[in-house]
Amino acid sequence: MSERRGVLGVHAVLVVSSLVMVAPFAWQLITSLKTLSSATAVPPTILPEGRWDNYAKVFDLLPFGEQFLNTVLMAAGRVSGQVLFCSMAAYAFARLRFPGRNLLFGVFLSVLMVPPQLFVIPQYQIMSSLGWLNSLQAIIVPGLFSAFGVFLLRQFFLALPREIEEAARLDGAGPVRIYWSIMLPLARPGLVALGILTLLWAWNDLFWPLVVNTDPGKMTLSAGLAALQGQYQTDYPVLMAGSLLASLPVIAVFVFLQRQFIQGIAHTGSKG
Amino acid sequence: MTTARAAHVAKRRGNRTQALWGYAFIAPTGLGLAIFNLWPVAQTAYFSFTEWGAFGGHTWTGLDNYTRLFADPEVGRAMLNTLTYTALGLIGIPLAIVFAALINRPGLRGVSVYRTAFFLPVVTMPVAVAMLWRWLYNGDYGLVNQALAVVGIDGPNWIADPATAMYALVVVGIWSSIGYNLIIFLAGMQAIPKELYEAAAMDGAGRVRQFFAITLPMLSPTAFFISIISVIGSLQLFDLVFVMTGSGQAARANPAYARLQTVVQLFYERAFVTNDRGYAAAIVIALLVLIAALTVVQFRLQRRWVHYV
Numbered sequence: 252m253s254e255r256r257g258v259l260g261v262h263a264v265l266v267v268s269s270l271v272m273v274a275p276f277a278w279q280l281i282t283s284l285k286t287l288s289s290a291t292a293v294p295p296t297i298l299p300e301g302r303w304d305n306y307a308k309v310f311d312l313l314p315f316g317e318q319f320l321n322t323v324l325m326a327a328g329r330v331s332g333q334v335l336f337c338s339m340a341a342y343a344f345a346r347l348r349f350p351g352r353n354l355l356f357g358v359f360l361s362v363l364m365v366p367p368q369l370f371v372i373p374q375y376q377i378m379s380s381l382g383w384l385n386s387l388q389a390i391i392v393p394g395l396f397s398a399f400g401v402f403l404l405r406q407f408f409l410a411l412p413r414e415i416e417e418a419a420r421l422d423g424a425g426p427v428r429i430y431w432s433i434m435l436p437l438a439r440p441g442l443v444a445l446g447i448l449t450l451l452w453a454w455n456d457l458f459w460p461l462v463v464n465t466d467p468g469k470m471t472l473s474a475g476l477a478a479l480q481g482q483y484q485t486d487y488p489v490l491m492a493g494s495l496l497a498s499l500p501v502i503a504v505f506v507f508l509q510r511q512f513i514q515g516i517a518h519t520g521s522k523g
Numbered sequence: 524m525t526t527a528r529a530a531h532v533a534k535r536r537g538n539r540t541q542a543l544w545g546y547a548f549i550a551p552t553g554l555g556l557a558i559f560n561l562w563p564v565a566q567t568a569y570f571s572f573t574e575w576g577a578f579g580g581h582t583w584t585g586l587d588n589y590t591r592l593f594a595d596p597e598v599g600r601a602m603l604n605t606l607t608y609t610a611l612g613l614i615g616i617p618l619a620i621v622f623a624a625l626i627n628r629p630g631l632r633g634v635s636v637y638r639t640a641f642f643l644p645v646v647t648m649p650v651a652v653a654m655l656w657r658w659l660y661n662g663d664y665g666l667v668n669q670a671l672a673v674v675g676i677d678g679p680n681w682i683a684d685p686a687t688a689m690y691a692l693v694v695v696g697i698w699s700s701i702g703y704n705l706i707i708f709l710a711g712m713q714a715i716p717k718e719l720y721e722a723a724a725m726d727g728a729g730r731v732r733q734f735f736a737i738t739l740p741m742l743s744p745t746a747f748f749i750s751i752i753s754v755i756g757s758l759q760l761f762d763l764v765f766v767m768t769g770s771g772q773a774a775r776a777n778p779a780y781a782r783l784q785t786v787v788q789l790f791y792e793r794a795f796v797t798n799d800r801g802y803a804a805a806i807v808i809a810l811l812v813l814i815a816a817l818t819v820v821q822f823r824l825q826r827r828w829v830h831y832v
Contacts, residue, residue, distance in 0.1 A: 257730070261625050262633070268622065269640035272698070276643065278666050279655050291664040294672070340552040348538065349545030355553070362560045366759055366814055368787055368807045372570060372800050373563035396555030426544040455648045457762045458787075462795050473650045473762075480654055481769050487658050494651035505646040509639065512646070516703060517710035 283491035290488050305492040312489065317468050318475040321387065325471060326453040328391035333449050334442050337400030342430045344401065345408035362398040371462065378463050389463040390471060394453060400445050403518065407441030408434060444515030447508060454501045472497040570804035581801060588805035598806065600781055601789045607689055608696065608785070609757035615697035616749055619704035620742065624734055627712045642702035653766035656695045657682065682767050688779035695763060704749050711745035712738060740830045747829045751821055758814050761787040786810050
């Protein structure tokens with residue numbers, strides 16, 4: 252009897268707190284479908300009004316299509332680059348023997364401990380001297396390499412059984428074959444975890460894209476929205492429509508890949 | 524004897540090929556990190572001792588940036604704001620533990636719904652989160668004040684009022700990160716052996732007692748990890764404040780700007796708005812020192828509260 256009351260109590264607390272978590276998004280959607288005058292009505296109206304033209308207005312105010320494409324390409328570039336390069340390095344650190352391995356791994360790890368703001372000014376100068384300001388390369392290339400990714404994947408490779416690899420080696424397979432046809436397929440959950448986290452961070456990244464790409468057509472959605480916010484501070488329905496459109500793709504990926512997302516996040520917390 | 528020798532030579536050759544492949548495999552990331560991370564750290568450290576001219580080029584000015592930094596009230600204020608935000612944000616950790624414990628109750632239905640609700644803000648673009656909350660906090664038409672009006676309270680203009688701005692910001696910070704912490708705590712809770720709870724139940728310990736006697740101590744290493752990364756993350760706060768206050772003229776028009784501006788936001792302005800990059804470099808070096816110091820302090824303090832099995 253009291254067990255049952257306990258369960259009900261837990262549900263009550265969780266339902267209320269879940270509503271607190273979700274209500275802002277519901278309000279964002281409702282506001283995005285109102286006219287400015289009904290969005291600023293006192294007391295507020297709850298029902299959405301179907302003003303889809305707010306969404307069209309986002310495309311008028313911002314080069315939204317271009318910025319969307321820039322963001323997709325940036326995320327795709329960073330994800331594929333990191334998954335490839337990090338898995339290569341992680342495999343070497345986990346399985347190959349070479350002089351200076353531990354020292355080099357320590358150097359990689361040291362990068363993890365530095366706040367990323369320390370990289371920004373020199374990176375900006377590199378981009379500027381290459382003539383890469385306001386380009387796709389500027390937002391992709393520095394994001395291809397990740398000490399975190401190497402560290403995460405190395406944990407995965409270390410946890411794999413050695414026997415399969417040994418068998419392949421006896422059959423005459425070299426390091427490249429073993430890495431590509433044996434280790435990579437086995438480490439798939441790790442690659443997915445890294446891919447998802449990189450996607451999330453790339454899509455939502457603000458500082459670096461804001462700094463290197465200042466031309467609206469070259470901006471990412473994050474930076475574009477921040478600029479929109481500066482210019483159209485008070486047209487809330489349009490701002491809500493834009494912010495919803497910009498964050499929706501990653502939310503959609505999350506909904507579809509929920510299990511992998513959550514495992515990926517949980518992995519960042521497991522010390523190993 | 525000759526076969527043994529041949530085997531030895533073959534093994535040595537094998538070792539050498541393996542070593543060469545090892546270097547080849549780490550080369551892309553190694554070079555990338557060297558060019559875009561390691562060398563930049565050294566350069567930023569060097570820049571912090573220089574002054575930048577209006578037309579590029581920089582001159583060595585020794586410790587000038589640092590003496591200026593210590594005397595600069597804007598830096599002191601930004602440091603204080605950032606530290607306040609970081610300290611208040613720690614409230615999110617016990618909150619996440621409590622919600623994780625509720626969700627982790629054996630046999631509870633709807634777990635994935637709750638988990639999704641908490642996690643949604645984590646995957647939402649911070650710029651969008653900041654815009655959304657700016658609207659919710661709007662003094663005249665925001666949902667927060669409209670709701671308060673129902674119970675007869677005339678709410679302030681949250682993020683433009685110096686008295687409330689920081690608290691309003693902390694609420695958004697906790698709201699958007701609690702899901703991440705909750706997922707990690709849930710993973711930590713699932714790793715606690717069931718037998719401990721069974722034994723405790725046999726001894727007559729109720730759920731609350733079990734939570735304090737088993738869950739909390741077993742979870743303390745996870746909580747330590749979360750507190751380390753939360754502090755590091757909070758000290759680097761930028762996105763939320765940048766969008767909530769705006770930048771440049773618009774930001775200065777916000778009466779609460781002096782209460783919100785963070786160290787990284789100040790760094791952004793010095794480095795990329797006023798192009799005072801030597802000084803900006805000194806600001807991030809100071810941030811590095813602050814982060815390192817607080818991390819060391821936390822490692823020192825962990826003996827007092829973290830239980831390792």
